[in-house]
Amino acid sequence: MSTLSKISKKVILLGHFGVGKTSLVRQFVHQKFSEEYLTTIGVKVDKKQIPVADRLLTMIIWDIEGGAVQSKLPQSYFLGAHGIIYVFDLTRPSTYGRIEDELAYFRDLLPKASLQIIGNKKDLLGAEELARFEREFSGQCDFLSSAKTGENVETMFAGLGGLMLAE
Numbered sequence: 001m002s003t004l005s006k007i008s009k010k011v012i013l014l015g016h017f018g019v020g021k022t023s024l025v026r027q028f029v030h031q032k033f034s035e036e037y038l039t040t041i042g043v044k045v046d047k048k049q050i051p052v053a054d055r056l057l058t059m060i061i062w063d064i065e066g067g068a069v070q071s072k073l074p075q076s077y078f079l080g081a082h083g084i085i086y087v088f089d090l091t092r093p094s095t096y097g098r099i100e101d102e103l104a105y106f107r108d109l110l111p112k113a114s115l116q117i118i119g120n121k122k123d124l125l126g127a128e129e130l131a132r133f134e135r136e137f138s139g140q141c142d143f144l145s146s147a148k149t150g151e152n153v154e155t156m157f158a159g160l161g162g163l164m165l166a167e
Contacts (some may be wrong), residue, residue, distance in 0.1 A: 002057040009164045010080050011157075012061050012068065014106060015087035016095040017066035020120040023147035024087065025063050028157050034060050040065045043077055052161040059083075071165060075109070082167075083114045083160045090119045099140075114163035116156055122146045134163065 013021040022040055026032050029046045044063045049056055066079050084106055088096040099117070107115070123146040125133065130144070142159065146150040 004051060006052060008058040009082040010019050010062065010087060011083040011160060012062045012081045013079065013085045013087060015065055015066055016088055019066060019087045019089040019095050020147045021066065021087050024120060025061055025155055027153045029062065037140050050158060050161055052090050052158065052165055055165060057161045057165065059157065069094045072130060078109055081110055081113050081166045084110060084147055085116050085119045085160060087120050090121050114160055115131045116142045118142060118156055118162045119144045120147060122151060123148050
């Protein structure tokens with residue numbers, strides 16, 4: 001009987017206030033969703049093990065508080081991060097209007113970290129809005145997700161796990 005080799009990787013979730021970072025983590029780790037908005041102050045750390053290829057990956061997930069000026073966050077939050085999930089709200093253009101500038105800052109800070117860009121709250125878009133978004137942002141977003149329904153939540157974390165282990 002073979003056993004999977006074990007490895008741990010630090011993942012940070014970044015994005016503006018209210019985009020659903022905490023809800024995505026809750027859905028991934030606990031398979032729960034709440035309509036109640038809880039502001040993350042500082043950082044909240046969770047972890048979950050998932051099988052990726054021939055390994056058992058422990059994701060140590062840092063849910064970092066949102067903000068328009070994330071460059072003001074303590075740089076200690078970013079130390080040792082292997083992966084970044086950048087989340088924006090599909091229903092609020094202000095959360096993705098300057099996404100390239102925001103991502104450039106994090107890429108400079110963590111040049112070797114794997115990155116997934118997630119458009120969250122897909123469940124709040126109608127079919128026409130969703131089709132327009134997919135046309136306009138094709139190739140700029142890795143996954144469209146819904147923390148509420150769970151759509152693409154496991155897939156995006158597993159995808160990031162694969163990217164981190166491929167390095």
